[in-house]
Amino acid sequence: MTxxxxxxxxxxxVMGAPMASHLVKAGHQVTVYNRTFEKAQAWAERHPGQQAARTPALAAADAEIVLLCVGNDADVREVISGRNGLLESLKPGSLIIDHTTASASLAKEMVECCDQKQIDFLDAPVSGGQQGAENGQLTIMVGGNNAAFVRGEPIMQCFAKAVTHMGPAGSGQLTKMVNQICIGGLVQALAEGLNFAAAAGLDQQKVIDVISLGAAGSWQMNNRHKTMIANEYEHGFAVDWMRKDLGICLEQARQINAQLPVTALVDQFYSEVQQLGGGRWDTSSLLRRLQAFSKPADNKN
Incomplete structure (x- = not known):
């Protein structure tokens, strides 16, 4: 408690609403904004005593700290420095914590913009997905100056299991890129493994029960194998959002001359999932792609 x-x-x-709810549970007064006002209003109605605002500026009018979790770089820029944005009403000494997965260059841009108003800014992307947000078990990687981090950490702890200061502005976003790079490879490997097990005539569940206890085990394996085996993908982190994130990773890699051959290939595979109509499917739908493009095995001896 703070x-x-x-x-x-x-x-x-799906991320912001439960994160805001955890802030209320911790005893804070929260005013919310959403581009579709009805969503903000519905959230406020579920949380008596809290308010919904028509613009970001109105939401932030009396706030000491503003948190945001929106779609992409353009959304962050609009919410903070656009017309009716946060900088129109926030007082000097306020703090903005951005939980959006965005580019590192945007974080640096927003720091410069906020500095002119004597407002602190932290880039603080999260990992853990909708389930982590709902359970208050997110992992948060933070970039920005240390004094701002010390101020913001107790607030972020309301919906996190780990909050780590990674370095100066942009460091949180760069760390999130590493996270997404690793996830992409892990999910593709899991999809290939399950597809191989089925083609080999193995019981997929028994295979997972065995290998998840060894070196192949991962969060993705533990939390996604059942829905993958059941061919269920109407949940979780959407392919459209993963492609946005991987695009950020690939662009950053070009800027720093880092090789991401597997990430580039997985991004291509996700584009094929989108072509199958799976833009809103969970990222584990890479298995659906393999099934769609696999030819029946010739079992003649």
């Missing part, structure tokens, strides 16, 4: 603070939360999506 002392009650006046907060604002921008973005009432």
């Amino acid at each position: 002392s009650s603070r006046k907060l604002a939360f921008i973005g009432m999506g």
